[in-house]
Amino acid sequence: MKENFQLPIIAIIGRPNVGKSTFFNRLCGQRKAIESEIPHTTRDRIYSEATWNDKAFLLIDTAGLFEENKNNNFEEITKASVDIAIEQADSIIFLIDASSEVSQPDREFSKKLHKNKKKIFLVANKADNFSREVPTREMLSLGFGVPIFVSAISGRGFGDMLDIVTAHLPQNQEIKTKKNQINVAIIGRPNVGKSTLLNSLTGENTALVNEIAGTTRDPNNFLVIYKGKKIQITDTAGIRKRGKIEKTIEKYSVIRAIKAIEESNVVIVMVDAKEGVTSQDAHLAGLAKDQGKSLIIAVNKFDIWEKLSENEVKKKMSLTIYELKNNLAFLPYVPVIFISAKNDKNLNILLKKVVEVYDQRFINIPKNELDLMVQEAKMANQQLAKITYFYQEKTNPIVFKLICKRAKDFHFSHLRFLENFIRDQYPYSGTPIFIDLIER
Numbered sequence: 026m027k028e029n030f031q032l033p034i035i036a037i038i039g040r041p042n043v044g045k046s047t048f049f050n051r052l053c054g055q056r057k058a059i060e061s062e063i064p065h066t067t068r069d070r071i072y073s074e075a076t077w078n079d080k081a082f083l084l085i086d087t088a089g090l091f092e093e094n095k096n097n098n099f100e101e102i103t104k105a106s107v108d109i110a111i112e113q114a115d116s117i118i119f120l121i122d123a124s125s126e127v128s129q130p131d132r133e134f135s136k137k138l139h140k141n142k143k144k145i146f147l148v149a150n151k152a153d154n155f156s157r158e159v160p161t162r163e164m165l166s167l168g169f170g171v172p173i174f175v176s177a178i179s180g181r182g183f184g185d186m187l188d189i190v191t192a193h194l195p196q197n198q199e200i201k202t203k204k205n206q207i208n209v210a211i212i213g214r215p216n217v218g219k220s221t222l223l224n225s226l227t228g229e230n231t232a233l234v235n236e237i238a239g240t241t242r243d244p245n246n247f248l249v250i251y252k253g254k255k256i257q258i259t260d261t262a263g264i265r266k267r268g269k270i271e272k273t274i275e276k277y278s279v280i281r282a283i284k285a286i287e288e289s290n291v292v293i294v295m296v297d298a299k300e301g302v303t304s305q306d307a308h309l310a311g312l313a314k315d316q317g318k319s320l321i322i323a324v325n326k327f328d329i330w331e332k333l334s335e336n337e338v339k340k341k342m343s344l345t346i347y348e349l350k351n352n353l354a355f356l357p358y359v360p361v362i363f364i365s366a367k368n369d370k371n372l373n374i375l376l377k378k379v380v381e382v383y384d385q386r387f388i389n390i391p392k393n394e395l396d397l398m399v400q401e402a403k404m405a406n407q408q409l410a411k412i413t414y415f416y417q418e419k420t421n422p423i424v425f426k427l428i429c430k431r432a433k434d435f436h437f438s439h440l441r442f443l444e445n446f447i448r449d450q451y452p453y454s455g456t457p458i459f460i461d462l463i464e465r
């Protein structure tokens with residue numbers, strides 16, 4: 026799977042609470058990972074590009090390895106996530122804590138890394154002063170030589186450390202452009218099947234999958250090639266109702282999910298076929314719509330109807346679509362796809378629709394056609410006769426400008442009428458249309 030990435034990959038590995046997320050954020054220059062004193066805060070891997078002296082590379086922050094605890098439900102899936110990061114990486118930063126003794130988990134993990142042929146850099150974090158820059162016998166016994174001492178909080182020692190870690194990387198490498206790459210965010214309530222969908226689309230266990238709601242906290246992304254199109258898919262933490270977001274970490278997860286929406290072109294809103302559409306689903310869809318993102322509603326787990334007759338399944342689908350239209354009345358242009366992420370049903374249809382709605386974002390209506398459309402709309406709705414001038418300002422997202430003498434002459438319903446008139450000829454499937462009023 027490494028061929029899906031364009032840059033050399035460096036993974037940050039270590040036991041819980043040695044400061045990996047703070048270290049990661051220092052390297053990539055932004056608060057992208059969740060920082061907390063609570064062990065095991067990072068459950069999924071986080072990817073970010075970074076550069077040092079014109080050398081570009083991809084960083085992977087991983088979950089801290091769990092100490093032996095048979096009652097821990099996340100132990101196995103976290104280990105699997107770390108294994109995937111090691112497999113992806115070209116080199117590995119093994120992070121330990123300079124302020125404490127080498128622990129048994131450190132020793133066990135060093136054995137695991139010695140079985141790997143990747144280049145390993147032993148880095149001792151939390152070396153906030155010279156007194157902590159002492160390579161102990163325990164550190165040397167890990168078998169990776171004298172550690173590189175740094176402080177992720179202050180940045181102490183980071184320049185020297187990066188010189189060493191990036192020395193083997195190629196300089197001034199050509200980076201392939203991301204032009205025409207489709208960025209997709211998968212959003213929805215917890216446990217609706219977002220990570221399962223990502224795993225099915227990529228064909229491997231890319232994200233953590235568990236029956237416990239809230240498994241995914243950090244955005245998790247992967248590149249999929251579909252009929253020559255590059256689609257980067259980001260799985261996000263499930264966004265709960267505001268009253269249920271109690272802990273600080275949960276709040277940060279919501280911020281990450283919202284940021285993933287901001288960075289996307291297309292948003293897949295996943296709903297549960299059994300639970301149906303809720304006000305929270307409408308809230309998420311409205312959030313994406315307001316930001317000008319193209320949307321697709323993916324109704325997951327429709328395989329629960331597999332024992333029903335064909336006619337009964339059609340009735341179930343019709344009822345679901347009816348509920349969608351009632352609860353998402355502001356999104357009549359959004360396509361609905363019934364999928365089973367677990368059983369890989371209709372996923373090709375979903376990817377095809379992703380490409381379709383993305384392409385719709387770039388449709389520019391010829392001026393002569395738009396002028397004719399507006400004239401016909403004026404004849405159909407007398408209130409629109411007060412339009413002085415109407416033109417398309419931009420694509421991606423679709424924005425029109427309506428010039429008029431008095432903005433208060435135009436009610437929301439008049440703009441909706443004009444939007445529907447445009448969509449009759451140019452559907453802009455899944456894509457919102459913005460009409461800005463300009464008073465002159």
